[in-house]
Amino acid sequence: MEFLLLPANSGNSLIPIQRTPYVCQQRYDGSPFLSYPRRVGKAEAGAALSDLMNYRRSERVNPTPIREQESFVQTWLYFGFIAEFLCANSKEGTPNSLKPEGSQEIIDQLYGMLVVQEGETSYVSLDDNKLNELLAIARSRLPESREALIEHYEHLLNCIAHAHPIFSSLPRDFNHTVKYATAALFELVAQAIRSVMSLLGIPRVFGRDWADGYLNEESKKSMMHHGWCPSDIARAEAKFLSIQAMHVIRMLDKSLPKRDHSQCTDVACNIYQIDMNNYNSAHEEPGCLCKDLVIQPQRLDEILQKEDRVPLLCVTGHIHDLKVKLVESGIDTPYVAISHVWADGLGNPHANSLPRCRLAHLRDLVSAINEQNGSSTEPPLIWLDTLCCPAKDGEGKQKAIEKIRLVYHQAKHVLVLDSGLMAYESKAQGSHEKIVRIFTSGWVRRLWTLQEGALARSLYFQFADEAVSLSGLRKDFGEHANSVRHQILALDSMQEVWRIEGFFKRDQHSIEGDQPSLIVLDQALQFRSVTVASDEPLCIGTLMSLDLSAILAVEPKEERMQKVWELLAAEKGGIPALVIFFEEQRIDARGWRWAPQSLLSVTKSIYQANVRIVRWGEGQLGIPTSLGLKVRFPGFRISVLKYEDGKPRNPWPGLKRIPEAYMHFRDKDTGEWYMVSDKRQAYLNSKWTTDEERLEYNKLELFLLHDIADSDKAMIVMRGEGKLLGVNDALYAFPVSDGMKDDKQTQVSGIAVKTERHIIVNLLDPENGYIYTTIGRLAMELRRHEMTDRHLALFERLKDEVGNSSTVLKERMQENEEFKASIKNLRKKMKAMTASVADVDERFVQAVKNFFGPSLVGDVWVLIQDWFNHGYLGEKVDDEQSWYID
Structure with missing residues (x-):
């Protein structure tokens, strides 16, 4: 599996690269790929060439001993498929003896190249250099005519399609590395073929989930040893579908900052379960004794009462003489809005105050972004919820919440602060590692941060040495357009980008509701959390451009989700009827027990979390009534x-x-x-x-x-x-x-x-x-x-x-x-x-x-x-x- 992408920060040598054992008891015979099970007695002689269901049925009735099965799968699906890719096997429908010219030499070269002997153990080794060598051999043997070339690639996709269900039915004790080294090969070839077919003007939609089960118990233990939370692992399995992405995740070190996840579960991370009654704002460095700077809520209320105005912070001086002046925003006032994770200590639920050291550091980070973008605004203007949104309940706080949409959209930049990102230097990481680190960070686990990122016109993520823009990361990926491995990871990780950017239409001065689908909403909300449950309806209201004042007016707050479903149904003409088959906890109220109480939780089920996307896409809409959701089903x-x-x-x-x-x-x-x-x-x-x-x-x-x-x-x-x-x-x-x-x-x-x-x-x-x-x-x-x-x-x-x-x-x-x-x-x-x-x-x-x-x-x-x-x-x-x- 040496050809898979790796992160730079993989715990140095503490996380070894998995090596694939060579378990074959015989070499591939160079005959057609699809009929190999029949030739070795694994399927009935009368079966159709493409009917591999016969093999699967045979395995259920007369299962092959596990070691023999591992040998068979590696010979057939690994070496046999590479030989098929290299045009070294005889074709379907021709005598096995009529093999292409030089095919035996190619197969001998294949084994000589990939099988490595070390002591008494043999391994299969396919690194970048060997992969490039195989690609060169394949190019030299490809058919010359366009029609024959397309036929060859269609045939390879057919082989991959038939191989996939074989993987799904392999027993649990099947050698993990043998299985996924083969799966990674299929994933790589499938993407390469998609790219070529697209260039030929014949795009192919060919999606297969090869990474299911890739993170086995051994992998998860290693990840937790290197700082991963069990819930982050569960989220990664649900959100990323490629082996390329999952391998980067598997090897990614997250031991900084030091955190204890021993009490966390695969459903929730205790680090982010904040007790607001005992919350304490953190200083920039342990042992700092600087005093808090306090903002008077009366002045915040005055600004918030003005239409289209929000309070901004103008920070001057050093820690001991630090001053903050409140400034009213205008339509063209350049400022940076902060999106942060409260568990990192930059919040304060009790008062509008923070340690001076945090504000001084915040001012420096924002100044660096302005300099990076050629702006010399000094001192910089900042919006931070802790100081700009009244801490106490009341009209001022309600006004601030109603203006959240305005705050993050009008900001020139939105800066994400997450201690898990700020512990690692950006310049030491490749673009693939940075984007995976961002979308497995604590920031993507919180609900308020989703709307903050979704509303942003320019989104930056702060690392230890610099802030990196999301648009810049996308550009970096574009520079790897010829790398199949980066293409696979981009297709996977850019889904996470889409879950942030898919909510709104933007122009320079306004933001409009794009009537995003419930698919976008559901996919974006999964595995996120809020400290106060009644905040979820507010965030959904903002993201879906609903009447936020109508949601805020609902008392008790626990009934706000009913209002959300009511508003969504009115907006879209109903609710997708398949919502009734969701297994998540329902609203406990007469007539509403069909409705999910939350879209944040993901109930453990026989289905993967990403299967929910199908249920939002069905055409039938159910109509909410006092008796329940009205639907039509057999x-x-x-x-x-x-x-x-x-x-x-x-x-x-x-x-x-x-x-x-x-x-x-x-x-x-x-x-x-x-x-x-x-x-x-x-x-x-x-x-x-x-x-x-x-x-x-x-x-x-x-x-x-x-x-x-x-x-x-x-x-x-x-x-x-x-x-x-x-x-x-x-x-x-x-x-x-x-x-x-x-x-x-x-x-x-x-x-x-x-x-x-x-x-x-x-x-x-x-x-x-x-x-x-x-x-x-x-x-x-x-x-x-x-x-x-x-x-x-x-x-x-x-x-x-x-x-x-x-x-x-x-x-x-x-x-x-x-x-x-x-x-x-x-x-x-x-x-x-x-x-x-x-x-x-x-x-x-x-x-x-x-x-x-x-x-x-x-x-x-x-x-x-x-x-x-x-x-x-x-x-x-x-x-x-x-x-x-x-």
Whole structure:
């Protein structure tokens, strides 16, 4: 992985570059890339050349031992793909013996160049020089005609597209470096092809997330050892999608300034959780005894009452004779507004005062920016919230908040002060390192700083030696236009720039709302935080050009987010309907329980945080009503299967119930089977690494899905038609029986429901549905059997003996030898019935193997014993049905 970008400040030699072991047991054969699994017996001989699903299915049924799989993947997807890129392999559809001229020599050269022997260990080494050498070989062997060249690149993109799902299915214990060295290679080649195709006038949109899982536990421990907060690591994983960016992040030292993140989590950084009651402004240097300089709030109030005027600071003198004069801004008054992180000690929630040393240093930093831009304004004019915004609640503070938009837009420059940036020298870092450091800093974790950066016409970031402008960094990246590695990192990191600059249209004197999409808002707010929760609606109001005075007027402050959603809906004609499938905490108020309480938090889920972008982009808009968000989606009414034989629903009391992993229901009209999974449990399951964790969860005996279905009132609201075999977001809900009247007491049509759980609904393909149809048939056959009658009679007898005590009844069932024998006989019968079907029904056997794997085929009988805990019917709700989601 030596060809990946590196930061200059990577802890010197403390963070070693990962080396890729050479694990191949054989060399690549020089034949077509896509059909390699078939040639080595990893896929059926009759499979289509491009059908690598066959290989994945084969791995699920007959998994390859891990070391053998590592060898196979490295031979095929690393060396085989490079050979394909170099035009050294024979083409698809031609005999393997018809290899291109000189191909064997090229493959020999490839192995000789990349495989390095050190002692008894062999490594794969691909550094910049070797990469350039490979590119030179590739250029010399490329087709000459434009048509053939395009065909070659399209073929390579097709190879990459087929390789990507292989990576997604690799087991957890697969060698991390082997996997991601190969992924980084694909990422690099894909970007190179995109660049060439663009030059050829045939742009290609080809996005693949190769970095998922790149930061493993070992990497994260190393990062935390070098100053990273766990929450910053989690944010980086959500915000950056390329291996180039993630490698820079992985190697980036953040040990300065010294901070203790031992009590932080991957959700929150304790450093930025400020206790306003115990906040103390910090001096520039430890031990400084200079006195605070105080601004009188009366003078601030006088200026703030004037239209389009804000107070500015004119700082003169040295620390011991420092003076500050308040100046009224004009439309062309040049000043620098400060954007800072309060955790760094430049704030004061109690009074408009700061230590003189901080003000003197601030004056020097602002003067340096003015000099850098050829301005000789002396002394400089400064706006700083700590001194220019009244500290106490009141009309003056409210006016100051309403003018925040004016302050940061009218500023000639906005200067960002963040101790994590100011601890490192700018001139020692490359542009890629600086931009990654900026967008993983504490400044991007705070909400107020987002609007300050978004409103800025000229944005500077202060490092230890100089302030760097964002526009200058973008220019530096432009100078690396021919570097594929910088192109990849630019595509990734410039998304963060877009999340700052994507809110407003600007000209020299005005700033207009650009009606930014909720996608921009959501992506920009994720992983940021505020000390006071009621500040979030104010910041959103500014960013989205909403009526800030209407939001400020809402009391209590805790209800301001409702006003934000109301204003957004009025502005955009509604709220994207897929918001109902968000898993984040909701507003706890009748009619608003569909609405996220905050856009800052990111709930841990089976989905990555960046998946939320899709939900904001759907076309359907929901309409807020007093009953909930009015939307149109397909759905089901779930009912319990009824049996008219006088027997209880579960005719085999005493049989242990299978722990809930999912539940099934059958479409009442079509007979199709659906599987329902709880999102929260699915997330937990994805994180379990041992059977012990799963067993501990099972001990809780939770049946969250079944308990709702057993009510015989459950509703499922689904995204989409449910006709895809992939994941379908859905809600599990109960109907609201309140006469269906809105706030005007008008009768309305539709179904009003209250959400209980967030779920996933999958339509099973016919073969997998056949499993449950067959199991249901066997269960009903045994239900009618005399063994079941005898077992129920025995149960009723024990029940009569112990009375109404369920605890005593349970103990008697566990102790009674006759009852235990009856349970044992039922299980034997279930096994025998399963075996008899397996002997004559090959379709059933094959479906079970494909769905459960070979090790579980013999245990399918346990599904029979649990059948009557899963017997549910789904009655479709009209796709055009209106729902009121609360």
